[in-house]
Amino acid sequence: MRRWIEKQHSILDFTLSSLLRRKAKNISLFLVYTLVVFLLGSAMLFTTAMKREALLILKDAPEMVVQRLLMGRYDPIPMDYLNTIKKIRGVTSADVRLWGYYYDPVMGANYTLMVPHHDPPAPGNIVIGHGISRVRTLDKGDIFSFRAYDGRVQSFTVTGELSAASELVSADLILMADADFRILFGLPDSRATDIVVKVRNQKELRTIAGKITELLPDTRPIIRDEIVRTYDAVFDWRGGMVVVLLIMALSAFIIFAWEKASGLSAEERREIGILKAIGWETADILAVKTYEGSLVSFLSFSTGILAAYAHVFFFSAFLFAPALKGWSVLYPDFRITPFIDPYQLTVLFFLTVVPYTVATIIPSWRAAIVDPDAVMRS
């Protein structure tokens, strides 16, 4: 056993000397490999963490939201729909929501205006999200003016600010009184934005949604499961930007592994020939190449993943930020909570380390089984 360990030590020593002889080539190899793992790792860590964060934050979202559609488009819902929904067996409670969008031409930003069910601000007052306070440099006591639906200017006093820690859900929120909301948007008392429904038994949600569409055919019920799954789809690896990133990084990796698998340099072939000529066995040469591949790939994998972790969780994925922000003026300032899926990490390890190591061994094995004289002369 001791002899075997000593032999492996010597093979590893030789592998390292061989790697150091081609220092420039191997360093560039390490950098490219690390970059590929960094890109794949960043996308993986970011999407997994965002999906989990959305799942945890939205677990208490309304059980069901009922919207009204008119000519295929969303339309304010009549208040009398509320009574029809309340009468359905299994519905515990139903309540209207008042919320809408306001485009601020000064900042070029969209705000979400909302009337809270509990403790709404007094008429003439508003509570603003931290994102708005940051963008508009507003503070408690400041006046915020809106242009109402009829062109009149309505001014409100900022009486509070939602916490900065909750920016991910409230950066663009403005909370106001029921009467102010209706005056601002010209929404009649007989209408509301939509209806939120609570049911007694969660298993009956779909059945009750079916009953609602049966009784009120111009409505569209959205259940909580669909709300959560929306964010699963946004951050799914098959969706949008993630798949583009994955394809780019994987293509780079395939080209890079293919280059490695397609053949050895003349110097490497000569080295194998000399080793065979001085008595090394094919198994020893394969061991050298396996160590070489494993060493480069493992170090690149760990460096790439550590860099990806720092990028996503310490620097809030700043490389992805321009794509996520798009043309948004108002963007939440938030730190992502790390959720690392060990399964995904293992998959990434086997997707990068194993193919590269195999790609390193195959051409060496081909060179090692040929007559040393022929290898050296070729």
Added chain:
Amino acid sequence: MIRKLLARRSGRHPLPVRKSIICLMALGVSALLLGMMLTHAAWLRRAADPLLIQQSSMVKDLALTDLCLFTEARYTRHLSQTDMFSPFQDHPLSLEHFPTGSIAGPSAGLRRHYEKMD
């Protein structure tokens, strides 16, 4: 550097530390760092629990439905509440042009709902 350090510790002539030992140490350090990364993630997650609870209770109190991630267009702000027409309503032949449209597609539930109208 490691050779010099070992020599200074032992107070003897620099030992011929084998490259393989240094390499194994480097591999050990990277494995340790990966382990530390997982521990750090678990620690951060526990530390973030109160924040997640705060956000979740705000969602419950205000009956919110969406994360404030894409604020550039009203139909991307509340992705779960949007319809299929809003992105294309600027003019009859309008295509969706906000960058978010390339990241966030309509949800499965929405696609199912609008299938009948195709």
